[in-house]
Amino acid sequence: MSDLKILVYILVMALVTYLIRMIPFVLCRKKIQSKFLQNMLYYVPYAVLGAMTIPAILYSTSSIISAVVGLGAALFFAFRNKSLIVVAIAACAGAFVTELIMSLLVNA
Amino acid sequence: MDSTKTSDYKFTDGLRDGIPIGLGYLSVSFSFGIAAAGKGISIFSALLISMTNLTSAGQLAGLGIIAAGGTLIEMILTQLVINMRYALMSISLTQKLDSSFTVGHRLGTSFGMTDEIFAVAAGKKGDINVRYMYGLILIPFICWSLGTFLGAAAGNILPDMLKSALGIAIYGMFLAIFIPPARKSVGVFSVVAFSAAMSCCFKYIPVFSGISSGFSIIICALTASVLGALIFPKKEDEADV
Known part of the structure; x- marks a missing residue:
């Protein structure tokens, strides 16, 4: 593709993505009255997170073993109501240390 | 506006909550930059995609369409299907906005509606205001752009092990959002x-x-x-x- 054509594709892509986000955000101005919809929208973020986290977390590092250790570390701190950043760093640290140990075992 | 409530969250509260999202985005956008360079897309184009789209799955699919010389219709339909979840998130989040969200600010902040930013904003106690929302979007946006640039410009500067470990950051953050309310x-x-x-x-x-x-x-x-x-x-x- 020519540079100009790529530019057109990028702008179309950006426009579609923005409109999907923006239109409902601007149009939905009132608090929804329906109890059923209120309840449903209350659960949406948790449902989205559940579907996005499991099973994807198991494949988020280069090996399932380090991902499971990272998951364990994250669960440990999440159960203690630690902040987002603490839980995220714990997950990374767990995965990193595991991969370090694994690479040392392989090289030993 | 029918809502007269205001929220006390500060810009800096948003910045702080955006740090873990940004950490995760660095590694994900880094791989996007590498993928873009691998498909012969210029650094400028890769950066432009990330700065105007701010989404992972949609960008990767769009990149594939550009690289394969697909049609514009294909591009539009693919983005619609992959990103339609954002419409659901946008509707859900409108129920938690205080009166500071004028139409102008809705136009501005809806650009930053990613899975992670939505999840964090939705997980806050009570209503949120525009200061918080802009703060929350800023660091992830910078990291997403920076990671793309670095990945496209110099794909191999981060050691593999570190790249791999950063990949789990976003999911750790998700767990921190849904575990406490799920226990209650x-x-x-x-x-x-x-x-x-x-x-x-x-x-x-x-x-x-x-x-x-x-x-x-x-x-x-x-x-x-x-x-x-x-x-x-x-x-x-x-x-x-």
């Missing part, structure tokens, strides 16, 4: 568990393997939240878990 509310727990189980079905049962990840999230989230609303309707006094 059987409804939240059931919705998360059901949605996760359904997502595993989409992942592991071969019949469903043709369904895109964006579409799979919509189906899981809609089904689980409808069931949650039917089986575990919230009582008035549980307005904010």
Whole structure:
């Protein structure tokens, strides 16, 4: 593709993505009255997170073993109501240390 | 505006909550930059894609279409399907906005509606204001752009092990958002568990393997939240878990 054509594709892509986000955000101005919809929208973020986290977390590092250790570390701190950043760093640290140990075992 | 409530969250509260999102985005956008360079896309184009789209799955699919010389119709339809979940998130988040969200600020902040930013904003106690929302978007946006640039310009500067470990940051953050309320509310727990189980079905049962990840999230989230609303309707006094 020519540079100009790529530019057109990028702008179309950006426009579609923005409109999907923006239109409902601007149009939905009132608090929804329906109890059923209120309840449903209350659960949406948790449902989205559940579907996005499991099973994807198991494949988020280069090996399932380090991902499971990272998951364990994250669960440990999440159960203690630690902040987002603490839980995220714990997950990374767990995965990193595991991969370090694994690479040392392989090289030993 | 029908809402007269205002929220006390500060810009810096948003910045702080955006740090873990940014950490995760660095590694994900880094791989996007590498993928873009691998497909012969210029650093400028890769950066432009990230700065104007701010989404992972949609960008990767769009990159594939550009690289393969696909049609504009294909581009539009693909983005619609993969990113339609954002419409659901936008509607959901409108129920938590205070009166500072004028039309102009809605036009501005809706650009930053990613899975992670939505999840963090939705997980805050009570209503949120525009200061918080802009703060929350800023660091992830910078990291997403920076990671793309670095990945496209110099794909191999981060050691593999570090890149790999950063990949789990976003999921750790997700757990920190849904575990505490799931421990307190059987409804939240059931919705998360059901949605996760359904997502595993989409992942592991071969019949469903043709369904895109964006579409799979919509189906899981809609089904689980409808069931949650039917089986575990919230009582008035549980307005904010």
